[in-house]
Amino acid sequence: MENILELKQVSKTFPKSDFKLDDVTFSLPYGAILGFVGENGAGKTTTIGCIMNTIIKNSGTVKLFGKEMLDTDTTMREKIGVVYDSDNFPVYWTVKQLSNVMEGLYVQWDNFLFQKYLEQFHLPAKQKIKHFSRGMAVKLAIAAALAHHPQLLILDEATNGLDPIVRDEIQDIFLEFVQEENHSILLSSHITGDLEKIADYITFIHNGKVMMTVSKDDLLYNYAVLRCRESQFPALDREDILAYRKRDFQTDVLVSDGKAAQRKYKDVVADHVSIDEIMLLLIKGERV
Amino acid sequence: MKGLLKNNFYAALSNMKAFSIIMLLLGVFVVVINHKIPTLVVAGYMLLGMIGFSLISIASLRKESTAKWSKYKLTTPVKRSAIVKSHFLSLLLWLFIGMVFAGIGTVLSIILHGYPFSKITDVFMLFVAGVVISLLMGTIFFPLFYLDGEKRNEVYIILSLICAIKISTFIDVLFPGSMNTMQIVLFGIIILVCVLFAFVLSCLLTVVIYRKKEY
Numbered sequence: 001m002e003n004i005l006e007l008k009q010v011s012k013t014f015p016k017s018d019f020k021l022d023d024v025t026f027s028l029p030y031g032a033i034l035g036f037v038g039e040n041g042a043g044k045t046t047t048i049g050c051i052m053n054t055i056i057k058n059s060g061t062v063k064l065f066g067k068e069m070l071d072t073d074t075t076m077r078e079k080i081g082v083v084y085d086s087d088n089f090p091v092y093w094t095v096k097q098l099s100n101v102m103e104g105l106y107v108q109w110d111n112f113l114f115q116k117y118l119e120q121f122h123l124p125a126k127q128k129i130k131h132f133s134r135g136m137a138v139k140l141a142i143a144a145a146l147a148h149h150p151q152l153l154i155l156d157e158a159t160n161g162l163d164p165i166v167r168d169e170i171q172d173i174f175l176e177f178v179q180e181e182n183h184s185i186l187l188s189s190h191i192t193g194d195l196e197k198i199a200d201y202i203t204f205i206h207n208g209k210v211m212m213t214v215s216k217d218d219l220l221y222n223y224a225v226l227r228c229r230e231s232q233f234p235a236l237d238r239e240d241i242l243a244y245r246k247r248d249f250q251t252d253v254l255v256s257d258g259k260a261a262q263r264k265y266k267d268v269v270a271d272h273v274s275i276d277e278i279m280l281l282l283i284k285g286e287r288v
Numbered sequence: 289m290k291g292l293l294k295n296n297f298y299a300a301l302s303n304m305k306a307f308s309i310i311m312l313l314l315g316v317f318v319v320v321i322n323h324k325i326p327t328l329v330v331a332g333y334m335l336l337g338m339i340g341f342s343l344i345s346i347a348s349l350r351k352e353s354t355a356k357w358s359k360y361k362l363t364t365p366v367k368r369s370a371i372v373k374s375h376f377l378s379l380l381l382w383l384f385i386g387m388v389f390a391g392i393g394t395v396l397s398i399i400l401h402g403y404p405f406s407k408i409t410d411v412f413m414l415f416v417a418g419v420v421i422s423l424l425m426g427t428i429f430f431p432l433f434y435l436d437g438e439k440r441n442e443v444y445i446i447l448s449l450i451c452a453i454k455i456s457t458f459i460d461v462l463f464p465g466s467m468n469t470m471q472i473v474l475f476g477i478i479i480l481v482c483v484l485f486a487f488v489l490s491c492l493l494t495v496v497i498y499r500k501k502e503y
Contacts, residue, residue, distance in 0.1 A: 054362045054503045071499070074365035082363040087355040090299065097298050104291025105364045154363075 003027040003063070004152050004184040005034075010050050010060035021046050021208045023060070028152075028201070031181040033174065035195030035216075036188040037279055038205035044188040047205065048156045051186075052082060064152070078108055081145030085157040088141040091130035095123060098144060106148035117143035121169075135166040142170060146177065153177060153185045159194055171198050192275035196220075202275060204282050211282045212242070214256075224258025224270040225277060232268055238288045240264070245285035254281045292366060292374035293381075299348040300382065307344055311337055311389045319396040326404035330397050331414055334390035338418030339425070341386035343449065345379045346429050350441040358438075359503035369495045372430070376491045379426045383419065390418065409472040416476040417456055423483045424452035427490040434497045 005028040012021040021043050028034040038044050049055030051062050053069060061068060069076050089098055095118065103109045118125055121139040129137060138158055145153060153174070159167050175198055177183050189195060195202060195216075202219060204211040214223070228236065233244070233251040240261060242254040254273065255261045262270045318333045352358060361371060394411060397404065405411060428448035433441065459479055467475065 049359075049502070052363045054359050056500065056502060071368050074367060077363060077365040080363065082360065084356045084360065088357070088360050090352050090355045090357050092302065092351065093298055097294075101291050101295045101298070104289075104294050105366060106291075107365070 002030050002066075004030050004065060004182075005051065005186060006061075006063040007047070007051070008061045008063075010047070010057050010062060012046060012050055012055060012057050019043070019046075019208060021050065021057075024050075024205070024208070024210050025060075026203045026210055026213045028184050028186055030184055031178060032200040033178055033185040033187060033198050034201045034203060035192075035199035035275070036186060036203050036205065037190065037192060037195060037275060038188075039190060039279070039283060042205045043208040044205060045156055046208070048154060048186070048188060051154065052080070078106060078148065079151045081148065081150035081153045083138065083141045083145050083153070083155045083158040085160060086134060086137060088137070088144075089129055092128065094128050095125045095140065098129070098140070102144055102148065108148045110147050110149060113149075114143055114147035117146060135162050138162060139166065139170070142173065146173070151180075151183055153183075153187075155185065155187045155189075157188055157190070159187075159189060160191055167194055174198055190279075192279060196275055204279060206283050218256075219275070219278070220272070222257050222259070223273050223278065224255055224261060225273045225281070226253040226255055226258075226261055226265065227269040227271060228253055232265070236265065241288045243281045243285040243287050245281050252277075252281060252285070254278060254285070289366075289370055289374060289377075291364075292361075292371060293378060295352070295361075296345075296348065296374055296378035299351045300345050300378070303344045303348065304341070304382070304385075307340055308389075311340070311393075315389065315393045315396075318393050319400060322401055326397070326401060327406075330394055330404050333393050334411075334414045335418050335421070337390040337393070338383060338386040338415075339421050339449075341382040341389070342379055342422035342425060343445065345382035346375075346426055346433075346448075347441070347445055349375065349433060350438070353438045353441075356503075362503060368498050368501075372434075372495045372498050373491060375430060376426065376487065376494075379422070383422045386418070386422070387415065390415070407469075407472075409469055409476075412473060413476055416480055417460075420459070420479060420483045421449075421452045421456050423487045424455055425449055427483075427487050428452065430494045431490055431497055434494055434501055 007027065008025050010021060010024040014020070019041070024043070024047055036044050036047070046055060050057040053071065064076055065079065099111060099114055103111060121143060123136055123140055123143070129140065132140065141158065159170060171194060174185055178185060187195065187199065199216050201213060201215050203213040228251045230249060230251070233253070236253060240255050242256055244251055244253040258270045314333060314336070318329055362368070425448045428451050429444055432444040432448065463475065
């Protein structure tokens, strides 16, 4: 499968901080949505910074459309649309001014398409951005990101803090966008419910390290949490355990093949697992 | 580049509108009223126009760094060097607007009240002084802004203005008193060329600094 985005052992340290991005490796195939999940400060924004060269990585490779993107690769950036969590654009701009600036930046800027999105999102064209609500500002940023016909959309916590109706509306747009087989989305978020609905793959990041990348189908149909009593936990094979978390009288154990685990450990209850629960087990739990 | 220039234009627009109105009102004051010390009034108007527009142009850089736009811009199909060049170019364009204001005010004042200066080259040298201060201000400010000053923008604006005025005063001291018209004009042109050279060097230095900048 060909990848639109490929990160290999990307590392980044900061002189005034203990935080580091440590050998981050994952890839996003063409035609897919990858949810990039992690708690606040896990390294999602830093990783996106390394992808877009707004942060200069120390080592590793980031390949976009099969090659490393340099500052001079402006044609490659034509094919990428980016949306940050808030304040993407100066608040003193009007929507019209935004369109004028973008028209001067992107060769492929499609004003007709931009107007179409403005209508679809009910965004007033003459108003200044400072009068927009957070939901309106994110929708405007999405409209701007889509209006230059990108192949890759990168969204950094863009949907966080939006109401469910706006989020649903935006999810529909994303699903429509990936209908084209050469279109992909990297969607960083710590709201996992959205990702469960639309993502094809999930990459978990914690403390600057990628914990795992898994397809959503694999996660929903194969991954499971074993609810073990104190006496049952020691009997589990170490190699079956991805992560575990002790509670009062129970230990939750994350396994990658729930059905096999259920067959192997007949007395143990195996539950389906949500992205939220995996995140908690990977972050707060222990690894074998 | 077109998009970047538009971006810089919008960043400066509201302050420029206000300053243009002030310059128009001051222009009326300079042109219509017959002053006791016209030299000072006209010279002040000329310098204010050129330096004022330039100052507002560089100060507007702060406005966009309050949003994530500084980071967003790097994800658009423009090179980092183009972003830096656009700021230098915008300063030149706003300086030109300042020169137009200064020029119109001076010409109208001369038409209505006569030539206020003692030498024919004084107007030219005032333009040279305005351009030199404005360009030196940008020459000093832009590298400092990208090196350290996004949060200390105001400090660096004041610092660059003071340094630019100090350097201009120093150049004025070098100016020998007994020069003929041709020599004065030549001296002015040499200063302009030197300052333009420094301006270009500063642009290259700012590009180097900005290439390492992270958002």
